[in-house]
Amino acid sequence: MNFLQQALSYIFTAANWGGPAGLAARIAEHLQYTVVAVLVSVLVAVPIGMLIGHTGRGTFLVVTGVNALRALPTLGVLLLGVLLWGLGLVPPTVALMLLGIPPLLAGTYAGIANVDRAVVDAARSMGMTESRVLLRVEVPNAMPLILGGLRTATLQIVATATVAAYASLGGLGRYLIDGIKVRQFYLALVGALMVTALALILDAALAIAVWTSVPGTGRLRRMPQPLLGDEVVLESGARSQRTSVARYERGDPSLTVEE
């Protein structure tokens, strides 16, 4: 536990926080990479997910695309990016997008596609245009799953932004990688602790966002289940209906796209 004491005393020494290479600056760098990568991922993934979820076309694209992006190694793309484009914001953003897009795309798509068909039909029959159906009805109802995807994406990105340090790009990974390089393991522990703390804080904030985004005042729970009708359940597969309801109740995002 000696390392731990050293690490904690390092963190709780004010002198280590200031300056261009202090903890505060490293946290700012880390957050910068995270926020930019998350924003770009949202800009790419959410519109595509909304479109595919709404039209029901291109589901295959989501499944294969998500799997292929997950299979690309972040570190390799980051280092290749640095060699090709030099240091800067572009390589880490591109590399971290690979982690951010899959959960966001899957969450948006699943959220929109799992909105109760009766609700969508009702909106349409009231005369809403397609874009209004999407933005006013489907998106609010899908919000828990979309934000769930955002939560997973942020978590993965903030954790992996650590590798930016390997390409001399700063961030909290600096401590981790330098600490191991010079065999000062307490420094590595400082990095590990700070990244974990940052991830936990961001995750807690987004968990609250997911919780508050559940639509209505518990009306999904009060809705009498038998009214769904056996035909509906049979047609769309009992499985997806059941799990989507269960997910809403727990506000729990799923990481997978079911084929």
Added chain:
Amino acid sequence: MRYLLSHLDDAWALTVIHLRLSLIPIVLGLLIAVPLGALIQRTTTLRRLTTITASIIFTIPSLALFVVLPLIIPTRILDEANVIVALTLYTTALLVRAVPEALDAVPEPVRDAATAVGYKPLVRMLKVELPLSIPVLIASLRVVAVTNISMVSVGSVIGIGGLGTWFTEGYQSDKSDQIIAGIIAIFVLAIVIDTLIMFGGRLLTPWTRAGRVGRSKVKAAA
């Protein structure tokens, strides 16, 4: 591409390490998560507790965990065991949530029918519920496998072996073709493992291939 073809021996050796580091945790994770998930599925409090614990574990960044683990368990820093333990933790954390969800997907009437024909709870779990939950479980397993393969490559920045070493070596010696070779190798590896798990899942669930007719028969019978 040329680099990959001219270094096939290296590639093979590194692939073996990479697979060892990423697949052993999946096997261990399954061995822990399937019994645990089946046990907690019906107990709401235990299930919630497990879900919370699992999400906290999942929040810890992998690189951080690789470094912190030697302080908690008696392994050396930069030991392969750290990676295996860390990835086993993640795999278990993900699967222990997925297993009860997969079991939830087994239609209630099927469960009741199994009880009615005389299955005891344990045998029913092993012979009816777990087999029927395979399709949903396979979906999670594929995500875990691909994520693990990618995570192992990140480990190379703190000196862990596997195909990720081509990234760090290639970066240090400014050889972009070595990095590209590494990306291709890991991509192909991930796709191959993903496909193998998918086909494995199909082999284990021959009834899903019987098509819609079979499925509606199950429904009709239920």
